[in-house]
Amino acid sequence: MRNKLPVLMLSAGAPAHYHVHNAVDEMPFGWRHLRVWAVSAAGLLMAGYSFFMIGIVLPLMQKDPSFPLSTFQSGAIAAAGIVGTLVGALVFGSLVDRFGRKWIFRLDPAILCVFGIASALAPNAAWLIAAQFLFGLGIGGDYPIAEAYVSETMPRRIRSRMVAGVIACQAVGGVLAAAVGYWALKFNPTIFEWRWMLASIVPIAAVVFLLRLQIPESPRWLAEHGRIDEATQALVDLLGPGAMCSIPQEAPIIPPPTSSWFDLFRADMRKQTALICLPWPCMDIAVYGIGIFTPLILLQIHADTAVSDISNSFIAQRLGAIKGAGLMDAALVGGFVLGIALMIRTTRVGMQILGFICMFVGLLLVMLGTALGNTPLLIFSGFILFNTMMNAGPNLTTYTMPTEIMPVRLRASAAGLGAACGKAGAAIVTLLFPLLLGKLGLVGTLAVVATFAVLGALATYRFRVQPVDWAKAVRTGVASPS
Incomplete structure (x- = not known):
């Protein structure tokens, strides 16, 4: 009886799509929900993996005599994937609200397979920049689609925490990349290992594609577009026979509302859109500026602790920096765990503000320690405070905010626009970070990042703004989730 759907709380005359929404809201959590969550979260895991891996392989590329790089090309390679993510999030976020979630959900990992291989085989910098941009399109598509799909399939009581768990896997991906990069370089301590490191994402993407x-x-998207029979069948396919939703004959099927990307800028939506789009780039400037270049920062402050059993001093230093970055990035995972625990005890806005403030304080500690002779x-x-509270605050809340303040028909578009704004900030800081280090030094560069916090x-x-309980609004007749 565990999978039996609870008695619906709607009147028989309520619109048909309300019944589908309510069925999803009240379905007991089971292993099928966990399956959906896992294949969705895998997209963000691959995002964290690929972005962190670029930070590992760039110094190796720069030493590869067969792959000459200028300083600008190095920054462009790091930024290309993020620019692709920006475009992918913006374009695919709008498309999946219009044409459905499923096709992009399947296309994204296929893109990663193709252009992951192309990146590993790159004969020159121009090829790699183009391949990384196209690779980023697949990463960008997963930001809005994973968020929308999880939010539209999870029971109401745990929905926000499950969405938060998706973005948490970005940090898991970063730690996994550090582990793979470390052991690959330790097993074969040569600068030419960077090609295998770039290719290591391909098996992961292939498995995700098949799943x-x-x-x-x-089912929510189908119901919102008036495809009620398909929505009820999707419920069964997705969550099992216990999710069968009986639609009363008198329940009217309301034509889907016309909507476009420009609805995000209507007078009644501007404040929500601003809350999604403005803090996100401030957060991503910190995430990517510090995250990708953590090994470089450790080398700058001589805190890399070179591995002693490697004869090549450059490789030994790189291994030490990767190990140190991986250990510090483990605090990212801990931050997400803390943030998910806090979600049921405090507001998203409060978590986001507190997280930004603690990020600022953490960077001040790093700057002070550097100025006092690398204490x-x-x-x-400072790094641990920064990483922990970033993920317990804005890195979690900026991702979950669209699902809580936007209706279903605009959810992916809003998430895509927010992610695109974030990645715009990330692309700029990734391109400029090495130049800022050269011009301003480490303390000055960290001061810039702290200002954005x-x-x-x-x-x-x-x-x-206060998050909207769309499920409650539907049941009480206050509003439609569309």
């Missing part, structure tokens, strides 16, 4: 072939269209206690304490807190406070 996603079994996942049907979002390890201050530097590592303050701006993120101010933007969150200025455009704060």
